[in-house]
Amino acid sequence: MNLFGKKNYFSIDNGERRGNDRKRARREPSIPDGMWIKCNTCKAIIYKKEVTEYKLCPNCDAHFRMSPSERIAVTCDEGSFEEFDAEMKPSNPMDYPEYEQVVLKAQKKSGILEGVVTGRCKIYGYDTVIAIMDSHFMMGSMGSVVGEKVTRAVEYATKNRLPIIIFTTSGGARMQEGIISLMQMAKVSEALGRHDEAGLLYVTVLTDPTTGGVTASFAMLGDIILSEPKALIGFAGQRVIKGTIHQELPEGFQRAEFQLEHGFVDRIVHREKMRKELGRILRLHSQKESEEMK
Amino acid sequence: MSDAMKSVAIARMIERPNTKQFIKAIFKEFMEFHGDRLFSDDGAIVGGIASLEGMPVTVIGIQKGHTLEENVACNFGSPNPEGYRKALRLMKQAEKFHRPVITFINTAGAFCGIGAEERGQGEAIARNLMEMSRLKTPIISIFIGEGGSGGALALAVGDSVWMLEHGMYSVLSPEGFASILWRDSSRTAEAAALMKMTAGDLLENEVIDRMFLEPAEGLENNLKATTDELKKALLETLPELMKMDIQTLLDKRYKRFRKFGEFTE
Numbered sequence: 001m002n003l004f005g006k007k008n009y010f011s012i013d014n015g016e017r018r019g020n021d022r023k024r025a026r027r028e029p030s031i032p033d034g035m036w037i038k039c040n041t042c043k044a045i046i047y048k049k050e051v052t053e054y055k056l057c058p059n060c061d062a063h064f065r066m067s068p069s070e071r072i073a074v075t076c077d078e079g080s081f082e083e084f085d086a087e088m089k090p091s092n093p094m095d096y097p098e099y100e101q102v103v104l105k106a107q108k109k110s111g112i113l114e115g116v117v118t119g120r121c122k123i124y125g126y127d128t129v130i131a132i133m134d135s136h137f138m139m140g141s142m143g144s145v146v147g148e149k150v151t152r153a154v155e156y157a158t159k160n161r162l163p164i165i166i167f168t169t170s171g172g173a174r175m176q177e178g179i180i181s182l183m184q185m186a187k188v189s190e191a192l193g194r195h196d197e198a199g200l201l202y203v204t205v206l207t208d209p210t211t212g213g214v215t216a217s218f219a220m221l222g223d224i225i226l227s228e229p230k231a232l233i234g235f236a237g238q239r240v241i242k243g244t245i246h247q248e249l250p251e252g253f254q255r256a257e258f259q260l261e262h263g264f265v266d267r268i269v270h271r272e273k274m275r276k277e278l279g280r281i282l283r284l285h286s287q288k289e290s291e292e293m294k
Numbered sequence: 295m296s297d298a299m300k301s302v303a304i305a306r307m308i309e310r311p312n313t314k315q316f317i318k319a320i321f322k323e324f325m326e327f328h329g330d331r332l333f334s335d336d337g338a339i340v341g342g343i344a345s346l347e348g349m350p351v352t353v354i355g356i357q358k359g360h361t362l363e364e365n366v367a368c369n370f371g372s373p374n375p376e377g378y379r380k381a382l383r384l385m386k387q388a389e390k391f392h393r394p395v396i397t398f399i400n401t402a403g404a405f406c407g408i409g410a411e412e413r414g415q416g417e418a419i420a421r422n423l424m425e426m427s428r429l430k431t432p433i434i435s436i437f438i439g440e441g442g443s444g445g446a447l448a449l450a451v452g453d454s455v456w457m458l459e460h461g462m463y464s465v466l467s468p469e470g471f472a473s474i475l476w477r478d479s480s481r482t483a484e485a486a487a488l489m490k491m492t493a494g495d496l497l498e499n500e501v502i503d504r505m506f507l508e509p510a511e512g513l514e515n516n517l518k519a520t521t522d523e524l525k526k527a528l529l530e531t532l533p534e535l536m537k538m539d540i541q542t543l544l545d546k547r548y549k550r551f552r553k554f555g556e557f558t559e
Binding site for chain 2: 085087088089090091092097144145147148175176177179182183184185186187189190191192193194196197213216217218219221234235240241244245247249250253254262263264
């Protein structure tokens with residue numbers, strides 16, 4: 001009996017509903033506790049235990065948003081991940097009122113200190129540097145910490161002659177850090193320029209959503225750019241575009257498939273195949289043979 | 295009116311001298327080049343070669359108009375991807391012939407439209423950031439009006455970044471900031487002050503290296519006073535940068551942008 005009309009399931013935001021996107025992602029970090037969840041793509045009510053570690057809708061295969069720890073679990077060789085700069089936290093370069101409280105709240109909700117986790121790991125035995133952004137932390141926005149952690153990871157890769165793989169997801173610049181957040185775009189891009197000069201491999205994996213300053217810097221600079229199916233990828237937000245041109249946007253606009261069609265993505269890869277795909281790319285850029293992949 | 299809002303208003307004035315006027319006042323024999331060799335020619339970006347007291351230079355800038363007709367031709371100073379790609383082509387050309395690059399920045403931001411997305415606005419800006427950071431020739435970037443976000447940064451990864459007194463540079467417009475963060479676009483003035491987007495603020499946090507005063511009667515009434523100062527500064531700075539060993543130049547440029555960020559660990 002349901003006397004108060006209370007729903008006995010939770011909704012999962014997979015990015016299909018764009019309007020309240022920011023708000024929703026903050027309110028609903030990954031899959032909440034509860035027996036039933038609702039997929040926002042197909043609207044099916046699904047039994048939570050049917051959702052595997054890949055976080056896919058068992059009904060329509062929508063790729064739900066993942067946290068860095070969930071991503072590491074399905075990407076890296078077990079126990080191989082070593083984190084860099086785990087303690088780095090933002091300060092308040094613009095003296096934005098209540099920024100500290102905003103950050104604390106985001107940390108509490110997401111369970112992580114900032115919008116990216118960086119480190120090194122092995123994938124099918126191949127050493128690589130890896131950075132994974134988290135849309136659950138202030139929409140993966142890039143401020144000083146995201147910029148610094150990614151830059152250090154790139155510099156580490158250059159110094160140690162390692163490839164780097166970056167999983168992107170971001171609403172864009174961290175507005176509360178003002179112009180300093182804009183400067184992070186140049187900072188990360190120049191570090192990638194040196195990694196590139198050194199002849200090293202950079203693979204980007206675009207996940208839903210990747211927009212704004214992250215798209216206009218490191219997301220689009222990969223030697224190889226992979227994307228998860230249906231991920232929203234673009235520079236300008238859809239509301240901004242609609243407001244500029246006063247027209248409806250075409251179906252599928254800025255989705256991974258659109259970016260593939262327009263030549264900005266190399267391959268769309270299903271999440272269950274991503275680890276294998278990355279392993280193959282690493283193998284084909286390495287002299288070393290992997291026993292496991294042969 | 296706060297200083298910030300005053301500068302925002304002045305930077306956006308339709309009478310504000312535009313890139314072509316600055317080029318005409320500072321350089322001789324400007325020869326404009328067109329097209330990105332990939333898709334088309336973007337009127338929002340003006341570029342070519344010119345002479346600075348006998349020194350060959352590459353000049354690139356974002357163009358705004360003074361009339362509706364002019365503004366339609368240059369898309370109100372909001373470049374499309376082909377504009378950024380034209381700029382990059384001209385920068386690579388400058389590198390080949392070891393000419394310094396001078397960029398003039400004046401934009402509300404990169405254009406937000408369907409075509410811009412289809413042709414990869416994000417990729418075009420990203421590519422410029424990376425390529426400028428390692429371009430083997432000196433780059434000086436001058437903010438002459440509005441400096442709107444990534445669309446401005448895409449021409450501003452320079453060895454030295456200058457700004458006129460009433461220029462501005464920010465991660466988004468004060469209107470956008472107020473409406474996104476506070477859902478209240480009436481708080482624009484408050485946002486402008488908070489965002490530290492004026493030349494004075496930017497000088498303090500080292501986002502720019504130098505500020506140039508504007509005449510009391512207004513830049514539009516006495517452009518020469520300011521362009522003479524800019525020309526003098528270019529003639530002092532460029533020969534020094536041109537003499538510098540390329541690796542030293544690139545290392546200094548790297549450090550210039552590497553230092554930004556505030557955090558604790």
